[in-house]
Amino acid sequence: MKLGIAADHGGFELKTEMSKRLRALGHEVVDFGAHAIDPDDDYPDFVIPMSQAVSRGEVERGIALCGSGIGACIAANKVRGVRACLIEDAYSARQGVEHDNLNVVCMGGRTMGFELVWQLLETFLDARFSGAERHLRRLAKVLALEKECAGG
Numbered sequence: 001m002k003l004g005i006a007a008d009h010g011g012f013e014l015k016t017e018m019s020k021r022l023r024a025l026g027h028e029v030v031d032f033g034a035h036a037i038d039p040d041d042d043y044p045d046f047v048i049p050m051s052q053a054v055s056r057g058e059v060e061r062g063i064a065l066c067g068s069g070i071g072a073c074i075a076a077n078k079v080r081g082v083r084a085c086l087i088e089d090a091y092s093a094r095q096g097v098e099h100d101n102l103n104v105v106c107m108g109g110r111t112m113g114f115e116l117v118w119q120l121l122e123t124f125l126d127a128r129f130s131g132a133e134r135h136l137r138r139l140a141k142v143l144a145l146e147k148e149c150a151g152g
């Protein structure tokens with residue numbers, strides 16, 4: 001899968017380790033930064049360009065990381081067409097994609113151990129949107145709001 005990944009200093013180490021493992025598995029990983037640890041950097045500077053790439057279809061899915069995953073999630077969801085969520089359990093990692101077509105997973109570099117994060121990421125990547133009528137109907141309602149809010 002072609003994936004975008006982005007992190008501030010709070011998610012930097014997690015991004016490094018994750019990217020390494022994803023590439024070893026054959027995924028194409030586009031790294032939107034940060035490219036070095038800078039305690040003064042800001043997650044929107046990396047997460048927004050990555051989310052825009054998801055929105056434009058330049059990458060299939062995105063991974064947004066910061067210290068808690070929360071700031072990254074808030075920023076990602078401001079980008080049209082992005083459906084991002086903080087994922088900390090396996091049920092949501094799968095169902096978020098199957099029911100809600102989650103396309104950006106957010107995680108915290110300071111909140112979970114790497115092996116748990118990795119399992120959740122694999123679950124997210126393995127999952128596919130159901131395409132069920134009720135799921136499409138709900139998403140259409142979200143999309144309608146997104147359109148209504150265009151331009152503010």
Ligand code: RB5
Binds near residue numbers: 011068070072
């Ligand atoms: C950075 O110190 C931290 O605030 C940021 O990574 C993130 O956790 C925000 O949600």
